[in-house]
Amino acid sequence: MKLIESGEAMNQKIIDFYQKGLKYNQIPNEYFKEYDVKKGLRNEDGTGVCVGLTKIADVVGYERINQKKVGINGKLYYRGIEVHDLIYGRYQNNHAYAYEETCFLLLFGYLPDQQELTAFSVILQQEYDLPDQFLETVILQLPSKNLMNQLQQAVLSLYDFDSCPDAVDVDNTLRQGLSIMAKLPSMLCYAYHSMAHHFEKASLHIHYPQKHYSMAENILHMLRADSKFSKREAQMLDLMLVLHADHGGGNNSTFTNVVIASTGTDMYSTVAGSIGSLKGPRHGGANLQVCNMMKEVIAQIGLAADEATIKEIQRRLLNKECYDKSGLIYGMGHAIYTLSDPRAELLKEHLYELALEKHEEERFDFYRRFERCAKEIMYETKGITVSANVDFYSGLVYEMMNIPQDLFTPLFVCARMVGWLAHNIENKLYDGRIMRPATKYVGELQEYIDIEKRKSND
Numbered sequence: 001m002k003l004i005e006s007g008e009a010m011n012q013k014i015i016d017f018y019q020k021g022l023k024y025n026q027i028p029n030e031y032f033k034e035y036d037v038k039k040g041l042r043n044e045d046g047t048g049v050c051v052g053l054t055k056i057a058d059v060v061g062y063e064r065i066n067q068k069k070v071g072i073n074g075k076l077y078y079r080g081i082e083v084h085d086l087i088y089g090r091y092q093n094n095h096a097y098a099y100e101e102t103c104f105l106l107l108f109g110y111l112p113d114q115q116e117l118t119a120f121s122v123i124l125q126q127e128y129d130l131p132d133q134f135l136e137t138v139i140l141q142l143p144s145k146n147l148m149n150q151l152q153q154a155v156l157s158l159y160d161f162d163s164c165p166d167a168v169d170v171d172n173t174l175r176q177g178l179s180i181m182a183k184l185p186s187m188l189c190y191a192y193h194s195m196a197h198h199f200e201k202a203s204l205h206i207h208y209p210q211k212h213y214s215m216a217e218n219i220l221h222m223l224r225a226d227s228k229f230s231k232r233e234a235q236m237l238d239l240m241l242v243l244h245a246d247h248g249g250g251n252n253s254t255f256t257n258v259v260i261a262s263t264g265t266d267m268y269s270t271v272a273g274s275i276g277s278l279k280g281p282r283h284g285g286a287n288l289q290v291c292n293m294m295k296e297v298i299a300q301i302g303l304a305a306d307e308a309t310i311k312e313i314q315r316r317l318l319n320k321e322c323y324d325k326s327g328l329i330y331g332m333g334h335a336i337y338t339l340s341d342p343r344a345e346l347l348k349e350h351l352y353e354l355a356l357e358k359h360e361e362e363r364f365d366f367y368r369r370f371e372r373c374a375k376e377i378m379y380e381t382k383g384i385t386v387s388a389n390v391d392f393y394s395g396l397v398y399e400m401m402n403i404p405q406d407l408f409t410p411l412f413v414c415a416r417m418v419g420w421l422a423h424n425i426e427n428k429l430y431d432g433r434i435m436r437p438a439t440k441y442v443g444e445l446q447e448y449i450d451i452e453k454r455k456s457n458d
Contacts, residue, residue: 027442035440045069046335048250051437052258053430055079056106056422057246061337071338071385078246079105084342087242091235097214099241100124103181103418106246107174107425121214127182128209128218131161135206139190143198147410148279150191152272155180159268166266170428176267177421184417185215188410189222195406216241219414223403233401236354240397243343243390244412246419249426253277253284257420258427262435267424274420275413284409287395290331291405293323294367294396303366310373318381331392332374343390351393351400358400367396 032039041049047062047069060075076083086105090098100121104112112120138157144150158180159165164172186209196202207222216238220229249255256277260270278284300322301309313322320327334341348368355364371388378386398408 024443031442035442037440048335051255052249052427054249054423054426055109056426057248057419059248059250059336061334061339061341073340074334074337074342074387076243076247076342078102079109081105081111082342083243084346087239087346096231096235097216097238099215099238099245099415102242102245106418106422124178124182124215125211127179128186128211130183130186131158134158134161135186135190139187140194143194144191145195145199146279147188147191147195147406148275148284148413150195151184151187151410151413152275154187154191155271155275156268158183159266162268165268168261168264168266168428170425173267173425173428174421177271177417177424180267180271181414181417181421182215184414185209185219186222188407188414189219191410192223192404192407214238215414219411220401223407230357232354232357236350236397236401239346239350240394240411241415243346244394244415246416246422249423251283252280253416254420254423258423259435261424261427262431262433264434270424271417271420274416278409278413278416284412286330286389286391287398287408288405289324290391291395291399293317293330294370296323297370298363298366303362305366307369307373310370311377314370314374314377315381318377329374329378331388332371332378333386334389337387337389338385340387341389344388344393347390347393347397348388351397354397354400360400364396367393 029039031037033044038049041051043049056079058075058077058080060077061072063070063072078086086102087098090101095101101112101117103124104117104120134154134157138154139150142150142153144153162176165176190206193202193205197204203225205225207227209218210221213221214234217229217234219237220234221227247254249258253274257270257274260273261267281289297313297317301313314329316322317329318327351364352361355361371392374388375386378384395405395408398405398411403411
């Protein structure tokens with residue numbers, strides 16, 4: 001028997017084994033209804049199965065009237081405060097940024113007074129700097145083609161610089177989480193510059209974080225070669241961080257964090273797991289699909305296209321005739337929100353001022369008209385009511401600020417870190433058990449057959 005074969009031959013054997021074993025892995029869809037098992041932790045109407053309790057955030061997109069799901073205008077609450085009120089209360093009172101206040105609210109449950117907010121901001125600022133030699137040994141020497149993988153490696157590497165990395169009590173979890181959160185802007189910006197330098201031969205720019213800057217300001221400062229940014233840009237990025245800070249305990253990456261943490265493992269492992277979850281295009285990378293789809297749409301029909309032309313290309317998208325032929329209009333619809341996504345509405349309200357500053361009014365207007373037409377065409381062709389979700393506009397925000405696509409999802413990580421931390425701590429406080437849901441075995445029972453008596457499955 002030949003034991004050493006080429007890689008191609010070995011790969012083919014694996015495929016052959018898989019094909020032969022397919023019949024042992026097939027589970028008919030009707031089994032889920034027959035055994036009353038929630039596929040994908042979803043109810044029959046697409047809503048999520050409740051698996052926990054939380055006081056951190058609430059995502060409201062529908063009501064139940066006579067056991068029927070009825071759509072309403074969406075609401076997002078952070079600790080019982082509507083995110084719309086949180087943002088407008090901050091910005092309209094001439095306070096420049098809201099993300100740090102949002103982090104305090106999510107973590108501790110109440111709005112801080114000025115002294116408390118200042119003290120909290122200083123705590124974060126003191127944690128901005130990476131450990132000695134971390135930049136050189138972890139990020140610059142080991143560039144990655146994918147920044148999400150690089151962030152996972154970087155977060156795991158922080159474990160080795162922690163004096164008590166495995167302590168999982170609430171106090172230490174909070175200390176570790178705040179330290180990771182404060183360092184993420186540096187790690188994602190440096191990882192991007194390292195990748196661009198190594199793989200694209202771009203000039204390497206390293207700017208150290210400024211202690212007097214907010215998280216949003218520091219990201220723009222470290223990302224750009226000249227470190228320059230406008231107040232409008234910084235406030236728009238701050239808004240993006242606020243809107244992505246949390247989305248309830250059921251979103252995939254937060255649930256992943258809580259599941260991993262329930263085993264008693266360290267904070268660095270739980271965050272790395274959440275980053276891996278958020279990397280998936282069904283979770284954190286959806287705005288990339290929107291941007292790429294809209295580029296093709298605009299290339300075909302132009303920004304001045306009338307509504308009839310827009311609807312025609314939307315029909316082609318739904319009929320799998322253009323772009324990626326998936327039959328989807330990316331950025332339209334949401335698992336919870338029905339009539340509107342409050343995050344998308346807030347972005348749309350604030351995006352106009354940025355569009356004016358960037359001379360992008362025509363593109364912004366096209367997006368709004370595309371959204372309106374998509375709602376109509378989805379109702380006309382499928383009989384369903386949908387709204388634009390946050391991903392429809394978030395990619396446009398980043399593009400207007402010349403933020404590279406490689407950073408879209410890592411910026412999501414930066415924003416959502418506080419949500420992961422808040423739910424991690426909350427779950428430690430009220431439920432110390434390991435999360436272990438059940439699955440039902442539906443395969444056949446078999447007897448062991450001695451290898452000399454086995455017949456081929458061919």
